[in-house]
Amino acid sequence: MEKVLARGTEAIAEAAIRAGCRLYFGYPITPQSELTEYMARRMPEVGGVFLQGESEVAVVNMVYGAAIAGKRVMTSTSSPGFSLMQEGISYIAGAELPCVFVNVVRGGPGLGDIQPAQSDYFQATKGGGHGDYRLIVFSPESLQEAVELTMYAFDVADRYRNPVLLLTDGLLGQMMEPVSFPEFVDLDSLPDHSSWALSGTGMRREAHRVSSFDMDPVSLEKKNMLIQSKYKEVVKNEILYEEYQLDDAEIVIVAYGTMGRIVKSVVNQAREKGIKVGVFRPISLWPFPYVQLSKWSDQASFFFTVEMSTGQFVEDVKIAVEGKRPVEYYGRTAGIIPTPNEIFAKLMELI
Amino acid sequence: MAYHSVISAGFGGQGVMLFGQILSMAAMFEGKFTTWLPSFGPEMRGGTANCTVIISDDYIASPVVDEPTEVVAFNLPSMLKFEKILKENGILIINSSVIDTKPHRENIKVIKIPANDIAEELGNKMVSNMVMLGAYLKATKAVTLKSIEKALQERLTGKKSDLIKINLEAIKAGMKEVVK
Numbered sequence: 001m002e003k004v005l006a007r008g009t010e011a012i013a014e015a016a017i018r019a020g021c022r023l024y025f026g027y028p029i030t031p032q033s034e035l036t037e038y039m040a041r042r043m044p045e046v047g048g049v050f051l052q053g054e055s056e057v058a059v060v061n062m063v064y065g066a067a068i069a070g071k072r073v074m075t076s077t078s079s080p081g082f083s084l085m086q087e088g089i090s091y092i093a094g095a096e097l098p099c100v101f102v103n104v105v106r107g108g109p110g111l112g113d114i115q116p117a118q119s120d121y122f123q124a125t126k127g128g129g130h131g132d133y134r135l136i137v138f139s140p141e142s143l144q145e146a147v148e149l150t151m152y153a154f155d156v157a158d159r160y161r162n163p164v165l166l167l168t169d170g171l172l173g174q175m176m177e178p179v180s181f182p183e184f185v186d187l188d189s190l191p192d193h194s195s196w197a198l199s200g201t202g203m204r205r206e207a208h209r210v211s212s213f214d215m216d217p218v219s220l221e222k223k224n225m226l227i228q229s230k231y232k233e234v235v236k237n238e239i240l241y242e243e244y245q246l247d248d249a250e251i252v253i254v255a256y257g258t259m260g261r262i263v264k265s266v267v268n269q270a271r272e273k274g275i276k277v278g279v280f281r282p283i284s285l286w287p288f289p290y291v292q293l294s295k296w297s298d299q300a301s302f303f304f305t306v307e308m309s310t311g312q313f314v315e316d317v318k319i320a321v322e323g324k325r326p327v328e329y330y331g332r333t334a335g336i337i338p339t340p341n342e343i344f345a346k347l348m349e350l351i
Numbered sequence: 352m353a354y355h356s357v358i359s360a361g362f363g364g365q366g367v368m369l370f371g372q373i374l375s376m377a378a379m380f381e382g383k384f385t386t387w388l389p390s391f392g393p394e395m396r397g398g399t400a401n402c403t404v405i406i407s408d409d410y411i412a413s414p415v416v417d418e419p420t421e422v423v424a425f426n427l428p429s430m431l432k433f434e435k436i437l438k439e440n441g442i443l444i445i446n447s448s449v450i451d452t453k454p455h456r457e458n459i460k461v462i463k464i465p466a467n468d469i470a471e472e473l474g475n476k477m478v479s480n481m482v483m484l485g486a487y488l489k490a491t492k493a494v495t496l497k498s499i500e501k502a503l504q505e506r507l508t509g510k511k512s513d514l515i516k517i518n519l520e521a522i523k524a525g526m527k528e529v530v531k
Contacts, residue, residue: 174388176372176386261413263412337415339415342417
């Protein structure tokens, strides 16, 4: 397949269109404004709709409205914008609607800065909004993987009627890399949502009701438990991860997204010196591959987590390892990217 | 295994980003792995903008580089900033039209290219980045001129296609300058 040199944000946008997304609502924010810009240019070309809302609060509710009609819809934003969307995301999850969010994470908290970060991990995986709900979260390490996960995100959202989040950062969003795009999905082949979507009764059927609102605790609890049983299926079926040079590894580096990639350089560097180290890279952050990671406790002397935050992802690693082995941490924050030499030096200190 | 990591740095507007994109695209046409990573954040006027390009036969794990194998410095602040991290025996190409200070390091190879002067002689001072690219190609052989030509054709389309010729001339002039 022919490759193009694509920018991260643009690759994600094109992948969404190829997945059959024809509705994009957005509000520009650095470092992902090129995604919004790409959609503004591209949606009219493919007969889709691009609409810039007056704020992220408006945007998330536009996504809610489009999803309720059963159409593939997405939005993209960066950290402060994603915070603004949390109320709407909780409603969307409560109403059980499929849609895709992209958060190109930047340094925080607050307005922070515009450099790459992974400090929205808690918000992404532990529920940024209120109530008992989950986002399904995927995090790519390369642009090719970003393209594939974006397209896959729409399928998973449809399969479980749940919002899916592509969690990436400004490094992947801004960088360029060769990418080959899969073919366009045939719009007629998309999943049929006519059994629940608000698509117009045509006076021929009862009106559908889609809502997160239920004043009766007994009935709401029943509904929440149904959602929970759906999440059990997600945990069973949707765990994704990569193992790199783990076969004989005595040290397991655990990292995701951009860091999951950078630490592979550290492994290559360490292996040249005869240090047996490998990488476990979760691709689905929720559901987190607890069991799959835990397995390496038998072989590894310790785990080493590297992330672009002050220690969020490391908590899930500790849950997985269950105290069987030490879990070390190294991270930078505020938009600073740990470099391979820096991580390698830290690794040497630990040995 | 062929591996190049180059930082292209200069003032905003000197074409340091395009330098990297054309190079990266050419590498892609040759079936190589490549990444183009821009510097982040609001750059101060008069400060440096830069990008890192990696070209490799193998999958590129880290797009972030500690010690580049080459540095292409379009202005003095860039040379001062990146000379320090250049790999031992690495290549430093400097735009001698604007940099009149000597690099500090001894254990590197320095190539001086009066890129602005050459570009002006060609009649378009905007192509000084392509003069530097020509010098880079000659010094490293990271990609072929043919692939660069293809990248220019891909990148400069429509009205801009008129500029392919002058860009190529600038690249060739830069290549010649390395021989001298």
